[in-house]
Amino acid sequence: MEDLSLHILDIAENCITAQASRVEIKIVEDSRANFMSVEVNDNGKGMDKELLENATDPFYTTRTTRKVGLGIPLLAQSARESNGDISVKSEIGKGTSIRTTFQYDHIDRRPLGDITQTMIILIMSNPDIDFLFEYKKNDNSYNLDTTEIKQDLDGIPINEPEVIRIIKNDISTWLNTHDNMIK
Numbered sequence: 156m157e158d159l160s161l162h163i164l165d166i167a168e169n170c171i172t173a174q175a176s177r178v179e180i181k182i183v184e185d186s187r188a189n190f191m192s193v194e195v196n197d198n199g200k201g202m203d204k205e206l207l208e209n210a211t212d213p214f215y216t217t218r219t220t221r222k223v224g225l226g227i228p229l230l231a232q233s234a235r236e237s238n239g240d241i242s243v244k245s246e247i248g249k250g251t252s253i254r255t256t257f258q259y260d261h262i263d264r265r266p267l268g269d270i271t272q273t274m275i276i277l278i279m280s281n282p283d284i285d286f287l288f289e290y291k292k293n294d295n296s297y298n299l300d301t302t303e304i305k306q307d308l309d310g311i312p313i314n315e316p317e318v319i320r321i322i323k324n325d326i327s328t329w330l331n332t333h334d335n336m337i338k
């Protein structure tokens with residue numbers, strides 16, 4: 156149903172709700188090993204044991220506005236549909252780490268979708284949060300760390316349109332260059 160990029164957006168929004176100051180998004184795509192993984196790590200408030208045990212259950216949520224939390228269960232479903240799995244690790248006061256795996260060439264494996272857009276939305280709407288975006292595609296890898304970008308910006312807000320335009324360009328140029336490149 157959903158592209159992986161939309162799942163990533165959902166999962167990263169959980170990190171922001173959990174008051175994380177740093178969110179790491181790591182994608183590995185290895186066509187030779189027929190493997191793909193998506194990892195989202197944060198340094199937010201973490202989950203207690205009960206919450207952690209129920210995190211992949213669609214009928215469990217700490218939200219009060221709605222009865223079912225769907226972000227994690229839907230990602231879990233997407234992983235399992237493509238012969239993959241999900242693991243959720245969390246520690247109170249330390250943070251949370253969610254890792255999903257997929258069989259790369261599985262017919263039901265969700266496409267990555269517009270990951271540039273996901274990263275841009277996250278960075279634009281959360282200028283005070285640090286984001287690391289890492290994408291390993293076979294032998295190539297891409298890295299974007301807003302901590303480093305902010306240092307270079309010397310006080311200019313990271314969500315200034317011109318800065319966002321440069322970041323967007325950087326991600327999409329790399330993606331276009333390495334699209335469908337089997338090495």
Ligand SMILES: Nc1ncnc2c1ncn2[C@@H]1O[C@H](COP(=O)(O)OP(=O)(O)OP(=O)(O)O)[C@@H](O)[C@H]1O
Pocket residue numbers: 165169170173197199200201202206210215216217218223224225226227228250251
């Ligand atoms: N990164 C995180 N850090 C701390 N707690 C988290 C994190 N991610 C999820 N949780 C907890 O797990 C619950 C379930 O998350 P999930 O994304 O599945 O549903 P939701 O966020 O409650 O609702 P929805 O995503 O459907 O809007 C959340 O309500 C929250 O309490």
Ligand SMILES: [Mg+2]
Pocket residue numbers: 165166168169224225226227
């Ligand atoms: Mg959520």
